[in-house]
Amino acid sequence: MRRCFAHCVDGGAKFASCAPGVRIGLIGEMGHFTLFHWMLRLFASGGTAAMLCACGVSPLTPRDPDPGAFHLVVETYNLLNERGGDPGTLDALGQAGADVVCVQEVTAAWQHAIESRYASAYPYRDFKIDHDEGAGGLGIMSRFPIRPGGWRPGPPGRHPSWEHIVETPHGPISMLNTHLRNATGGNGDTVQSYLRTDEDHIVEIKEVTARCAVLPTIILGDFNEGTSGSAIRYLEQTGFQNALPLYHPGQPTWRYKSTVGGQFTQMIDHILFDESFEPLNAWAVNAGSSDHLPVIAHLQAGNAW
Helix, strand or coil: CCCCCCEEEECCEEEECCCCCCCCCCCCCECCECHHHHHHHHHHCCCCHHHCCCCCCCCCCCCCCCCCCCEEEEEEEECCHHHCCCHHHHHHHHCCCCCEEEEECCCHHHHHHHHHHHCCCCCEEEEECCCCCCCCCEEEEECCCEEEEEEECCCCCCCCEEEEEEEECCEEEEEEEEECCCCCCCCCCHHHHHHCHHHHHHHHHHHHHCCCCCCCEEEEEECCCCCCCHHHHHHHHCCCEEHHHHHCCCCCCEEEECCCCCEEEECCEEEEECCCEEEEEEEECCCCCCCECCEEEEEEECCCC
């Protein structure tokens, strides 16, 4: 089932969803970003958070799986490389009890903390660490057996993606853990980097999906773009659905606590699934100390695999 959303602005990143509003605080330094960067986002997107819309499309109602149908819970969570092993984030990682969890920004400290805490609950795990303690590490932990499907190095200066084949009781599925570049993380100056985000994201997502196994597929991770970003649009045009906006349109998955004025939020983490699945529910967990939130989707097998 396809859904049509009106175009809105999530505090600077364009997205197509209904949202009650976004609280913005734009004073002072924002980690790797500055006030200028966020003002640029607002200007380039055509306005401010006041442009948020109500589009009249009702969210889906969560439901139980059909009797006898195979179903699973999947999660994506950007842990924040700078806070390796943070107890609150480690708690949040397991709060949903997902069957398969994909994580971004994994460091050696994060791998050690995850292995120590979750090894018994998730016997199948795989990690590739960014040994410079940067944001390029990826990982997966699963209740089902997994095997590598292919590591996808990003272009110079960009993050990689990583496919795994998950051997579920219903049959194998492909899961692609994705981390696209942020809006100011491209080559060139800040303005040019922002303006090239859509162009770079579409190239990245086409490259990393072109070699995926021909299996029921879930693509999830930190896309660094809203629901009308070029990578999301491309995947939807090829038959994928974005889980979280189906149930909670506009729900933030990233937040920044500004020095004045509250919190700046965006929906930039996504779980997309192909026609092999039917959605049952999706939500973000407001927990942990990362700048991102865990995003979870409950999916049911839609047909015989």
